[in-house]
Amino acid sequence: MNVPTMAEMMAQGKQPEVLFWVGCAGSFDDRAKKITKAFVKILNKAKVDFAVLGTEESCTGDPAKRAGNEFLFQMQAMTNIEILNAYEVKKIVTACPHCFNTLKNEYPELGGTYEVVHHTELLKSLLDEGRLTIEGGKFKGKRITFHDPCYLGRANDVYEAPRELIQKLDVELVEMKRCKTNGLCCGAGGAQMFKEPEKGTKDINVERTEDALEVSPNIIATGCPFCNTMMTDGVKAKDKENEIEVLDIAELIANAEDL
Amino acid sequence: MNYIDNIVFAVLIFLGIGFFVKNIKKLTRNIKLGKHIDRTDNSNERWKNMAMVALGQSKMVKRPVAGILHILVYVGFIIINIEVVEIIIDGLFGTHRVLSFLGGIYNFLIGLFEILALLVLVAVIVFWLRRMVVRIPRFWNKEMKGFPKNDALNILYFEMVLMSLFLIMNATDVHFQSMNFGNPISQFLVPIFDGFSAESLHVIERVAWWLHIAGILVFLNYLYYSKHLHILLAFPNTYYANLNAKGKFNNLESVTNEVKLMMDPSADPFAAPVEDDNETPEKFGASDVTDLNWVQLMNAYTCTECGRCTSSCPANLTGKELSPRAIMMKTRDRLEEIGENINKNGKFVDDNKQLLNDYITPEEIWACTSCNACVEECPVNIDPLSIILDMRRYLVMEQSAASPELNMMMTNIENNGAPWQYNQMDRLNWKDE
Numbered sequence: 257m258n259v260p261t262m263a264e265m266m267a268q269g270k271q272p273e274v275l276f277w278v279g280c281a282g283s284f285d286d287r288a289k290k291i292t293k294a295f296v297k298i299l300n301k302a303k304v305d306f307a308v309l310g311t312e313e314s315c316t317g318d319p320a321k322r323a324g325n326e327f328l329f330q331m332q333a334m335t336n337i338e339i340l341n342a343y344e345v346k347k348i349v350t351a352c353p354h355c356f357n358t359l360k361n362e363y364p365e366l367g368g369t370y371e372v373v374h375h376t377e378l379l380k381s382l383l384d385e386g387r388l389t390i391e392g393g394k395f396k397g398k399r400i401t402f403h404d405p406c407y408l409g410r411a412n413d414v415y416e417a418p419r420e421l422i423q424k425l426d427v428e429l430v431e432m433k434r435c436k437t438n439g440l441c442c443g444a445g446g447a448q449m450f451k452e453p454e455k456g457t458k459d460i461n462v463e464r465t466e467d468a469l470e471v472s473p474n475i476i477a478t479g480c481p482f483c484n485t486m487m488t489d490g491v492k493a494k495d496k497e498n499e500i501e502v503l504d505i506a507e508l509i510a511n512a513e514d515l
Numbered sequence: 516m517n518y519i520d521n522i523v524f525a526v527l528i529f530l531g532i533g534f535f536v537k538n539i540k541k542l543t544r545n546i547k548l549g550k551h552i553d554r555t556d557n558s559n560e561r562w563k564n565m566a567m568v569a570l571g572q573s574k575m576v577k578r579p580v581a582g583i584l585h586i587l588v589y590v591g592f593i594i595i596n597i598e599v600v601e602i603i604i605d606g607l608f609g610t611h612r613v614l615s616f617l618g619g620i621y622n623f624l625i626g627l628f629e630i631l632a633l634l635v636l637v638a639v640i641v642f643w644l645r646r647m648v649v650r651i652p653r654f655w656n657k658e659m660k661g662f663p664k665n666d667a668l669n670i671l672y673f674e675m676v677l678m679s680l681f682l683i684m685n686a687t688d689v690h691f692q693s694m695n696f697g698n699p700i701s702q703f704l705v706p707i708f709d710g711f712s713a714e715s716l717h718v719i720e721r722v723a724w725w726l727h728i729a730g731i732l733v734f735l736n737y738l739y740y741s742k743h744l745h746i747l748l749a750f751p752n753t754y755y756a757n758l759n760a761k762g763k764f765n766n767l768e769s770v771t772n773e774v775k776l777m778m779d780p781s782a783d784p785f786a787a788p789v790e791d792d793n794e795t796p797e798k799f800g801a802s803d804v805t806d807l808n809w810v811q812l813m814n815a816y817t818c819t820e821c822g823r824c825t826s827s828c829p830a831n832l833t834g835k836e837l838s839p840r841a842i843m844m845k846t847r848d849r850l851e852e853i854g855e856n857i858n859k860n861g862k863f864v865d866d867n868k869q870l871l872n873d874y875i876t877p878e879e880i881w882a883c884t885s886c887n888a889c890v891e892e893c894p895v896n897i898d899p900l901s902i903i904l905d906m907r908r909y910l911v912m913e914q915s916a917a918s919p920e921l922n923m924m925m926t927n928i929e930n931n932g933a934p935w936q937y938n939q940m941d942r943l944n945w946k947d948e
Contacts (some may be wrong), residue, residue, distance in 0.1 A: 257946055259946045278942070278945075280932075280934055280937075282945075283941075283942045283943070283944075284935055284941075284942075289945040289948065293945065310943040313932075313942055314933075315932050319924060319928070319934050320925055320928055322764070322904070323907060323911060324800065324904065324907030324908040324910055324911035324912065325911045325917075326770045326908055326912060327773070327774065327912060328925055328929060330766065330767075330770050330774040331774055331929075332928060332932075334775070334778055335778075357760075357762035357763075361759070361762055361763035362763060366771065406886040406887060410762075410890075411762025411887055412760050438827065438888075440829055440886075440888070441886035441888065443833075443884060444884070445884040445885050445886050446883050446884045447921060448884050450920055450921060450924035450934055451920040451921050451924075453833075453835070454835045454878055454882040455834075455835070455836075456830070456833045456834035457833060458833040458834060459833065460829045460830070460832075460833050460884065463829065463832060463833050464829075
């Protein structure tokens, strides 16, 4: 797998077209690593000139900020911005809506202004430019529902790019009752991923999984490593893991053609 | 002696409007207790926002039944109030239907008002049924007990009575009915009063007229004490609403300054801090309403407790303590308490209370997923999430009161640049796995 780092690129005097911001989940979480690899396979196939920061990447600070620790957030942000600016990064793509939102919206005021896109947006533009072709392959005819990640949808109004990609797979895209602007959170946002939920009557991911089960999909698609974990757990809680797969859009596209 | 009516009327109007102005002054003073925030940029977009969301009710109709009924009440309310102009002139100068010289146009307008009055009456009755018979869950959350519940009902009853008085007033106006034009609704009420003497009809008409205007004045003054202030505040509230992407949380400037200093290799860590006696050290985040900004406080007064936010909140839907509507209601209650304190003492005297803990518990604050559903839902662009975040900031940065798991997550970020305990040097290992 060809994954150049910014340091290697710089040593060769090259500047990649886009920096792939892998994110902590994409780097360390076993499930999310599969998404990372699927996305890299697509980038390689489409011959996108990209690089990663590798060991120079650090948490964007999103969970710290949302937990209320503005100090830690800004420390992380400024450290990252120093590195990004040193490499003269212009464009960033990430498969994590939390990284996406933070880099896009909260870094500029701290001195880090880049063109930031979510991986579904990049894939969509590759498709539009003819650099990428998507075929249904093994997913042809399947029922797929898309769970909107809050930090992609409501937070940044990206609703269509992921859906257009799914539709290219020759599948049946079915919408949950609560979708797009009315989409229900998976329960992981706002640093909830890293803590036990408060006392309640139900877990949020189960509530959301029930929304998905109502439209009886074969696959629940999402575009966020945390949503992926939450929905996967929800499907397990409902004993449906043998019937329903939870996949990232990058995985759908990569797996469709057995990349 | 003929002038007694006019004098009583003038006094009534003077008191009604005077008391209202006094309350509005209190309201603006309380809102100004909030911290400064500049929301004067992008005035074009702001006007557009206000035109669409407040005037055009664009977010109301996302729930079509309530939305369309609300538009009926809203349009009816605004248009029927044109009638008040005539009532005031008649009252002050002892005239009767002074604008009727307009002829056909006048009757057309009154006819329109009558139709609208009926529509408002129907809409308000449906609202009542939705609350009390259908019992839509968002009207029955636990923050809706006691005054908030009665408040909502009072407003509905008020509107029912006002609309009925308007129609009765027209129905018992013998001269008006004799023209038989502009009375598309009230003509059907006339038979009720069959057999009444001219004298009693006149009395009923006068009583309805007086109660109608008195009712309007009472309603005007009820606003400040009720959730109904949205009819005024929806406009500034949508104008001054956040225009940024919803995912963008503000970066605290005070923190930026400190972090820059910490990261500046040329800064002298042992330099004595610059003393400034006039400046109290800034508090990070919010523990009381005066730590919030004025837009957040205006949000609290604007909230009409419809509960769309709470009914879409993932935490609330799964039985957690958090209700975004309750966050707004509690913020307002605390702000009112501080306002009363200032009224009584001339200035704020510490009452050993705060918004945090005395009104809003940390349990509520920590249940939020920051998903922005509440912000998206609010028909008047209230932002409960910003208050929740400011209170988290206080809990974490002033009180170090995050849960052990969150502290672990933050320690990991600090030590190894990821929320989990993985070595930063292993960040690219996935490539070869």
